[in-house]
Amino acid sequence: MEADVERVLIAEDVIEKRLDAMAREIRHDFPGEVIVVIVLLKGAFVFAADLLRRLPRMLEIECLNVASYHGGTESSGEVDFLDRKLPEVRGRRVLVLDDILDTGRTLAAVVERLAGEGAAEVRTGVLLAKDRVRAVEVEADYVGFEIGDEFVIGYGLDYQGRYRNLPYIGTLRREAM
Ligand code: IMP
Ligand code: MG
Numbered sequence: 001m002e003a004d005v006e007r008v009l010i011a012e013d014v015i016e017k018r019l020d021a022m023a024r025e026i027r028h029d030f031p032g033e034v035i036v037v038i039v040l041l042k043g044a045f046v047f048a049a050d051l052l053r054r055l056p057r058m059l060e061i062e063c064l065n066v067a068s069y070h071g072g073t074e075s076s077g078e079v080d081f082l083d084r085k086l087p088e089v090r091g092r093r094v095l096v097l098d099d100i101l102d103t104g105r106t107l108a109a110v111v112e113r114l115a116g117e118g119a120a121e122v123r124t125g126v127l128l129a130k131d132r133v134r135a136v137e138v139e140a141d142y143v144g145f146e147i148g149d150e151f152v153i154g155y156g157l158d159y160q161g162r163y164r165n166l167p168y169i170g171t172l173r174r175e176a177m
Helices: 012-029 045-052 105-116
Strands: 005-010 035-041 059-067 093-101 121-130 142-147 169-172
Touching (some): 005 142, 012 121, 045 059, 059 105, 093 105
Parallel strands (some): 035 093, 093 121
């Protein structure tokens, strides 16, 4: 697996330090309240696990299965909600976590959907934000790292379902694609 990595973009200890700071920011913005956290699967599970354990708040953690990439390196342009039922968010303050903000379609679709379900407020956090023109207008409230417009793997992010368990963010060798 490691042999398929072209270069390490963000090392594990760098991610960990950044998560400490992100958790402080979020804690400050949600003083003392119960937060409904919605983790977008599968990509955000590693990021969410590490971030949320740094957040000393009463959390109700939910997961939402969404798909936009369908396995390759290009966004399909469609966002599919794969769950039969959405978490109950009416009147609640919600924090949505995703791995990466790319075209913006996923985050925009989820925020719109939760707002439609009556959430009082929907905030968003992503580990990575790609520096590119978004297909839809959306930015995250909390961003771990801004990266260039290139395909990355690791720390939850996959290529065809693989590499999610790499403990850092890296790029994939061309021969592995
Ligand atoms: P968006 O809807 O285009 O913003 O894409 C969001 C989703 O696409 C993310 O949650 C990832 O699953 C996937 N994605 C976007 N860029 C990358 C990448 O560089 N590596 C792996 N997955 C990515
Ligand atoms: Mg993916």
